[in-house]
Amino acid sequence: MSEHIPAPARQHDPHPAQPRTVLLRGGEVHSPADPFATAMVVEGDRIAWVGEEGAADSFADGVDEVVQLDGALVTPAFTDAHVHTTATGLALTGLDLSAAGTLADALARIRAYADARPSDRVLLGHGWDTSAWPEGRAPSRTELDAATGGRPLYLTRVDVHSAVVTTALLDLVPGIRDRSGFHPDAPLTGDAHHAVRRAAYATLTPAQRAEAQAAALARAASLGIGSLHECAGPEISGEDDFTALLALARQGNGPRVVGYWAETVASAKDAERIRELGAIGAAGDLFVDGSLGSHTAHLHAPYADSPSHTGTAHLDTDAVAAHVAACTEAGLQAGFHAIGDAAISSVVD
Ligand SMILES: [Zn+2]
Known part of the structure; x- marks a missing residue:
């Protein structure tokens, strides 16, 4: 792999426009490009090369810094696909x-x-x-x-x-x-x-909300999360909360925020309004049912520890189908929250 990529900047040839180069080696570099990679070269904010130790030797003298990973794992930033x-x-x-x-x-x-x-x-x-x-x-x-x-x-x-x-x-x-x-x-x-x-x-003030959102984004970044999917909706957090978060994410250096809005779509007008909020889908926590822990996940058979309960169905198969059809026609991603086996049947059917 290394022979296809020019060697990184030389310290003997400093150039103001030349990005800083770093070789990381001696670790486990997770990349589909090379499943056995142990090293990588970063030029500025770009990954210039990934590969194995033998090839890494040829880069070692030319880079600005060499980092010994001591077996540490290097991965792409994580995506958290379900966040409030x-x-x-x-x-x-x-x-x-x-x-x-x-x-x-x-x-x-x-x-x-x-x-x-x-x-x-x-x-x-x-x-x-x-x-x-x-x-x-x-x-x-x-x-x-x-x-x-x-x-x-x-x-x-x-x-x-x-x-x-x-x-x-x-x-x-x-x-x-x-x-x-x-x-x-x-x-x-x-x-x-x-x-x-x-x-x-x-009852939250905008300042309290902004403080909470900033704390969550900072925590995500500290965990290596580079992108998160906000699962918002009228019954979860509200439009002001959603639009404020998307605005905060746009101006910050934290993770990228992808917004989903959990409201059923019946018409092109519905879809347009959801898109105007900044959402890329009428999805996320669009509840077909609840959760197992609260005994509201919709089950085919009663709960073993609550024999009179089979959970709660918020949307049936017809409602699910209508939502998917309307979203698809409008070019908006559809999606659902479904936990129990009966709820999942409704979505799959
Ligand atoms: Zn959720």
Whole structure:
């Protein structure tokens, strides 16, 4: 491979326009061009060559810098194909309950967080998971009301498909008790969950949102993610959140953001409006069903641990087909969120 590519810049022949050259060697360079590559040459911001150690010797004297990889792996930047950027950022900057080992521990963390943030209009948190808690249940609304001193609180389960909230947050959503997925003594799911999420995120200031989005993009970059797919939608994050993120990504040096908007398309006009938002598809989290952890993934057979449930179907086969046809005619990518086997059948059919 090396004989086809001119040797990189010589240090004896410096030229202002000549890009800096670096040889990385002694690692594992992941490239479809050469599955056994251990070395690569970078010229400026371009990869000029990948290959093996023997050939790397011929470059070593001519480059500006040689980096010994010591067996490290070099790969192209990753793509994260399913991201909720603002929620990810809020999880990074907000209350993280993923380390709470018990219900009592979780309540103590909620109380401390609320005390430390007296001026937040809404308290946001994420990551609780009762499966390993000795109490075996989620916090009750009464316990949350007490822990927050009666302030609005929105706390998503680790899979983000259900949430526990305080009475003060419910009070922000008229008619919430009549929505499907509202359970007086259990986490909210489905429509009720989507409604409280909208209310909670609606209270974020643009500055809070920008801070969260920037935190998420910085974290992605630190993990080697060069491109991420934002799975936005009217029931997930809202138009302002989506357009602000795309604008932020355009001006920054962070990962490229590809936007998907989760709304069904029935006409060319629908498709045009979604495209104007900056989305490349009416896809992503266009929910055919929910999630396994929240018992809302749509199954053919009942849940083993909840025999009266088969989950929730938001779109049937006809609705899926209509969306794909309308998107295809409009030249817009169609896509769906489908988790349970019955939901996947609806999409495949
Ligand atoms: Zn999602």
